[in-house]
Amino acid sequence: MTTTSGSTTSGREPFGARLHRLVAARGRLCVGIDPHASLLQAWGLDDDVAGLERFAMTAVEALAPEVSVIKPQSAFYERFGSRGVAVLERVVAHAREAGALVCMDVKRGDIGSTTQAYADAYLDPASPLFSDSVTASPFLGFGSLSPMVETARKHGSGLFVLALTSNPEGREVQRARTEDGRTVAATILDALRALNVDTDPLGSFGPVIGATVGDPGVDVDVNGPILVPGYGAQGGTVSDMRRVFGDAARALVPSTSRGVLEAGPAGLVDAARRAIDDVAALDA
């Protein structure tokens, strides 16, 4: 159990508390390490495992000492099979050694018994892919994520649950009304708020809400961190985030992948520092 005093059954400090402290020291930026084939090409690398490894390790070595959260998107590694996943393991380990928190972007969710296996894969310290947090999909029902919630509570990890995603196609599902009249997104936010109740300074269970979603139409403050993709390459700006999130801006973790990676290997650190300064305006 996570308690207000900040302990978990494993003794590890809860994710929300660790994130809160790191954001105070490093700023609130998350950078995604997403080795797109087009980026490998732009960096002068081959679209093979050697290129992937060079790209991912260069990025994590440059960025993990700078930013609060590193978010590798698993699919870009999985497309190279087991050797790609081995690179992902090294990215995760290196990022954590350099003091960043890792959000493994896998958007997983399944029936409860399988969700437990996903929790074991990403949220249990015994796993080679152990990450500080993971992205989860609640569209098999929020309750189907319970094994992830319980495993995260046990090991001091966090969850970012899809609520209002940055892609336009998300609306048809996420803004649909449930039987009790709430939108699907509102039910997800309410469930997250309940998980973070009485947690101080910040809970470990947060939504994913894109910078590009416009008026969210619901209270987005769940007393937990809000992962905000869509900043940067998808067009989302700090002004958009102010409009979408209002007073909840203090909880944001804006995330960009291509917006930093497109700077190329020599420009990564400067690009990340510019983005850190840019999103610091959310605290003003």
Ligand SMILES: O=C(O)c1cc(=O)[nH]c(=O)n1[C@@H]1O[C@H](COP(=O)(O)O)[C@@H](O)[C@H]1O
């Ligand atoms: O969960 C995510 O990270 C995510 C949710 C969402 O709503 N939209 C979204 O773009 N993402 C991820 O965030 C990253 C965005 O990358 P860029 O558009 O290059 O900044 C990708 O890894 C996406 O898979």
